[in-house]
Amino acid sequence: MFDLPDDEILPLSKEHVFWTWSAQANVNPIAVKRAQGVYFWDVNDKRYLDFNSMTMCVNVGHGNEKIIKAMQAQAAELPYAAPGMTTKIRALASRAVAGITPNQALSKILFTLGGADANENAIKLARGYTKRHKILTRYRSYHGASAGAMAATGDPRRVAWEPNLMSGVAHFLDPYRYRSTFHRLNPNISEEDFAQDYLNHLEEIILYEGAETIAAILIESVTGTNGVIIPPNGYMQGVRKLCDQYGIVMICDEVMSGFGRTGKWFAVEHWGVVPDMMTMAKGLTSAYAPLGAVAMKPEIASAFDERVFEGGLTYTSHPISLAAAVANIEVMREEKIVEHAAQMGGVLHKLLTDLGEAHPSIGEVRNLGLFGIIELVKNRETKEPLTAWNSSSAEMAALRKYCLDRGLFIYTHWHTALIIPPLIIDENQLRDGFAILDEALKITDSVCEG
Ligand SMILES: Cc1ncc(COP(=O)(O)O)c(C=O)c1O
The missing domain is CATH 3.90.1150.10 (Aspartate Aminotransferase, domain 1)
Known part of the structure; x- marks a missing residue:
């Protein structure tokens, strides 16, 4: 061309x-x-x-005909509509994404352009919902390159941009068994006790930071670039329990671990946990078009029934990206x-x-x-x-x-x-x-x- x-x-x-x-x-x-x-x-x-x-x-995989054709057809039919409008593909894509969330419990979907702004919006939603401001994330995490997502990131990519990042983030340690600081002298600890030690560590941070100030715990369900760290059994369930106990929103970043990567639609399903929100991108369209999403429980969305959600994106729910997402989900199901x-x-x-x-x-x-x-x-x-x-x-x-x-x-x-x-x-x-x-x-x- x-x-x-x-x-x-x-x-x-x-x-x-x-x-x-x-x-x-x-x-x-x-x-x-x-x-x-x-x-x-x-x-x-x-x-x-x-x-x-x-x-x-x-x-x-590359060159999937069904996804390419869906995008071509959408481009010919309607390549763009304003964020305040809706389209056939917006209705279908929202239903398709809601339908694959754990227990289909995260039934409201906010579409973004990628993973970073999905996390930024999830943070805004959690802050608005809880009326608290702090966000806890792990040191070995990457949540995106925009200022808020970078503040949430724990790894050295954040350090390069400090101190001019979003305030209110505190970090904690990942349950990283091979290099566990807590278990150098006790490497054979049971999986259950190992998970509990890291949950105790997290609870200590929650208390030090002030539970009443913490809006959300944001974690990659399986840490990606920083080590493919697979949480021990009991850990995700324990994070869920701590969030419930202290009224904190649990956000799982499934940008890398979602869409079949771990052998389930979303990695968090391996531990039978339903988070309050999930962020996704990458595999959502298999990268045939840029797209991210925040899937949330309806009660989080309802917090904005009467209050305005102060956030938006010109390209939210871009029809060509949504066509890629719907076709991608169909391909994953059919094949x-x-x-x-x-x-x-x-x-x-x-x-x-x-x-x-x-x-x-x-x-x-x-x-x-x-x-x-x-x-x-x-x-x-x-x-x-x-x-x-x-x-x-x-x-x-x-x-x-x-x-x-x-x-x-x-x-x-x-x-x-x-x-x-x-x-x-x-x-x-x-x-x-x-x-x-x-x-x-x-x-x-x-x-x-x-
Ligand atoms: C776990 C995780 N979260 C968020 C992001 C950011 O996504 P994006 O690059 O689409 O903004 C990435 C990107 O690698 C990621 O791996």
Whole structure:
């Protein structure tokens, strides 16, 4: 449709694009040309196996005809309507999203443009509903790059922007068993006691901050980029109980963990918990169009029956994005993608475990469904990470380069490698990726002391 020779895409981009999360001089992007299934191709026709679903978001895989056609049809019918109007697709999309929430209990939907503004709006709603102002989040969390979502974020991306962020956020620790501060001398503690220790820690923070000041606890149901930290059994149930006890709104950020990623529609379902609000984005449209959402219990929405909700977005409920979402949910249902992800999660678990046994530089592997991680260490005994906190290392860069050179697209973060492929991946494709990883890990093994 638009003409530009393949070999001019990269130079022209370098001339005019300002890159996010990057020092501008260091950027060397892949110039992507097309994508299908679990693969994408660059302008030189080099094929990559996508082990990160691009940005952990192309859940149903690339090039899905049904979603593309739904967006095309919506663009032809009505590409945009004002936020105060409604449309057929807005009615259908709201019902579709409400229908997949746990127990269908979060029946009111506010559509946003992505995950950050979903979290920002969830915070506003919780503050309005409770008439309290504080928000508790965890240190190993990422909730988005806008000022409020960044304040809620616990990880170092927040530190870079302090002190000019939204006020009123306090952080607590994640139940991260492999590196648990509380259990260095007691690593064999039962799962139940482990969960309880972290709930006690959270309750202590609630009391110190003043329960009567806390509007919401906002947590990723499974922590994503900061470690694929899977909560121990009892933890989410315990957070729910604390929220009920102290009148705090429980918000689960399912931006990365939702839409089948863990083998359930939403990760929180693994623990039978119904939060008061859930935020979502990424897999909501499988990234075919930008869209986020806040799903909330009706009583939260009702708090604004007579009071104005002071918030809005020009592109809320954008029809083309909503068409992508409705088609995406239908595709997930028709092709039983959530069930497939759960099944492939078993295969991923075995592959990760075998890899962990074969490579001394692997300290631990974890996964829930197709949400997986490899933690690389210098020494298995001391668990010293291969890369220091919030930095990168020559070995991690070499590991990633080895994979990319051989056509495996993978995301590395500090001392970890994440395995977050499209949910349609099959066993052979998973094995292809692991064969490359198996070779690549010789690089990290070579600097390992253990
Ligand atoms: C858990 C989580 N929450 C929120 C966000 C922010 O979403 P967005 O980039 O769409 O604003 C992300 C993005 O990676 C995320 O992983």
